[in-house]
Amino acid sequence: MFALIRKDLLLETRSKETIASLFLVGLLILFIFILSLNVEQSRVLEVAPGVLWAAIVLASLLGLGRTFLIERENGCLAALLLAPIDRSSIFLAKFLVNLLLMLTFEALLLPAFALFFALDVLPALPKLCTVLLAGSIGLAAAGTLFALAALNTRSRELMLPVLVLPLEVPLLLACVHATEAVLRGASLASVGRWAVYLVGFDVLFVISAWLMFEYLDLDG
Amino acid sequence: MKMTGDMNALTKRFEKLILALIPIPTSLAVLTSLWAVFLWVPTERNLGIVQRIFYYHVPSALACYVGFIIAALASIAYLARGKQVYDHLARAGVEVGMLFASMVLITGPLWAKPSWGTYWTWDARLTTMFVLWLVYFAYLLLRAFSRDDEMGKRFAAVLAIIGTLDIPLIVLATRLWQGAHPAVLQSTKADSGLKDPAMGITLAICMLAFALLFTWLWTLRFSVLRMTEAVEELEYRNDEALAS
Numbered sequence: 237m238f239a240l241i242r243k244d245l246l247l248e249t250r251s252k253e254t255i256a257s258l259f260l261v262g263l264l265i266l267f268i269f270i271l272s273l274n275v276e277q278s279r280v281l282e283v284a285p286g287v288l289w290a291a292i293v294l295a296s297l298l299g300l301g302r303t304f305l306i307e308r309e310n311g312c313l314a315a316l317l318l319a320p321i322d323r324s325s326i327f328l329a330k331f332l333v334n335l336l337l338m339l340t341f342e343a344l345l346l347p348a349f350a351l352f353f354a355l356d357v358l359p360a361l362p363k364l365c366t367v368l369l370a371g372s373i374g375l376a377a378a379g380t381l382f383a384l385a386a387l388n389t390r391s392r393e394l395m396l397p398v399l400v401l402p403l404e405v406p407l408l409l410a411c412v413h414a415t416e417a418v419l420r421g422a423s424l425a426s427v428g429r430w431a432v433y434l435v436g437f438d439v440l441f442v443i444s445a446w447l448m449f450e451y452l453d454l455d456g
Numbered sequence: 457m458k459m460t461g462d463m464n465a466l467t468k469r470f471e472k473l474i475l476a477l478i479p480i481p482t483s484l485a486v487l488t489s490l491w492a493v494f495l496w497v498p499t500e501r502n503l504g505i506v507q508r509i510f511y512y513h514v515p516s517a518l519a520c521y522v523g524f525i526i527a528a529l530a531s532i533a534y535l536a537r538g539k540q541v542y543d544h545l546a547r548a549g550v551e552v553g554m555l556f557a558s559m560v561l562i563t564g565p566l567w568a569k570p571s572w573g574t575y576w577t578w579d580a581r582l583t584t585m586f587v588l589w590l591v592y593f594a595y596l597l598l599r600a601f602s603r604d605d606e607m608g609k610r611f612a613a614v615l616a617i618i619g620t621l622d623i624p625l626i627v628l629a630t631r632l633w634q635g636a637h638p639a640v641l642q643s644t645k646a647d648s649g650l651k652d653p654a655m656g657i658t659l660a661i662c663m664l665a666f667a668l669l670f671t672w673l674w675t676l677r678f679s680v681l682r683m684t685e686a687v688e689e690l691e692y693r694n695d696e697a698l699a700s
Contacts, residue, residue: 388607388611389603390602390603399594402593403591403619403622405626406587406622406630409629409633433629448617448618451536452611452614
């Protein structure tokens with residue numbers, strides 16, 4: 237499994253295609269929202285968290301399919317499946333790589349976000365990073381699982397958002413509100429509710445995805 | 457395996473039984489419900505005639521949930537055992553469930569506007585129903601666009617299972633959300649005020665009618681799926697025979 241991770245990361249750090257594209261798409265989405273929304277600075281926290289997460293989700297949906305697409309294009313998928321490892325390990329490897337990609341992308345996007353919305357995120361940074369991490373885990377888990385599903389269909393890029401977004405709705409809800417609470421400097425208690433929820437969601441999704449991957453007949 | 461051979465035979469017998477016995481009771485139940493809802497039950501005091509939608513709205517929701525839960529259970533069986541009959545059961549469950557879910561989403565707002573003043577609100581029940589509708593719509597799209605191989609069916613099964621598991625998560629998230637901004641509208645469903653016993657009876661009749669209707673539609677759909685599979689099997693064997 238670690239070999240898999242290392243391979244994918246090596247591919248990525250050499251070409252940097254995925255990260256660059258993700259970052260650009262994220263920036264563009266933030267920019268489009270800023271242009272189309274008309275919010276005064278005093279009320280910016282009402283929309284900013286939602287915009288941030290919209291950008292993260294939309295960009296990552298584009299990026300998540302890629303790790304499997306690369307395998308398929310190079311015919312590696314068959315080789316991978318023949319290898320004497322757990323199917324679930326394949327999932328874990330892809331999931332961790334995707335997670336790492338997403339976190340890197342978010343780290344790059346955050347300064348742009350703070351700049352565009354004129355928000356001072358530094359005081360809330362640790363809590364904000366925790367929320368981003370928790371949200372990304374959930375997104376990466378569902379996204380990795382269904383990226384392979386989408387690949388098997390006739391309308392690949394279109395299927396992944398269709399499959400993943402409805403399931404991610406509660407996660408998004410929690411992330412946006414947790415982000416808002418954190419940026420407003422809310423108390424630990426009010427953020428805490430959302431934090432517990434996020435952790436629960438992530439645990440459920442990662443475990444379900446990991447378990448189910450084993451039952452997929454990937455030889456087909 | 458003997459177990460699954462039995463399953464196949466068992467479902468065939470049930471299918472024949474249901475399709476033979478169910479049409480008449482269902483028709484009677486539906487006709488009775490029409491009479492009860494439109495001619496018999498007294499008009500509710502507060503909402504007037506519009507309240508009668510409730511008698512179709514609630515049973516539709518029940519039928520939809522039953523369909524999706526059946527689909528999830530059948531999907532688990534399919535992932536575990538791999539036999540095609542479970543996949544047919546699941547798929548039929550989702551399709552009929554979606555039919556009733558769409559009915560819920562159409563009748564709901566029609567009822568909401570006169571009673572709450574707005575067509576839609578984001579409380580736990582409505583949000584959950586809408587997200588479920590999206591998830592199982594995605595299931596139908598996945599089935600439509602997948603190549604007809606094992607992997608496509610298994611992924612669909614995974615989606616059906618995760619969709620049902622997602623339900624408590626959605627409810628919880630929406631409650632956390634709306635807890636901070638309590639819904640301005642009182643979500644008083646009419647079941648909190650079933651004053652007249654005739655209303656209870658009417659609801660019961662409609663529940664029965666929809667339960668029967670669901671079973672009939674589900675069995676029909678299942679039998680069509682099974683027949684399609686049989687035809688494809690015959691065509692395949694025919695091609696094989698011609699080729700050799």
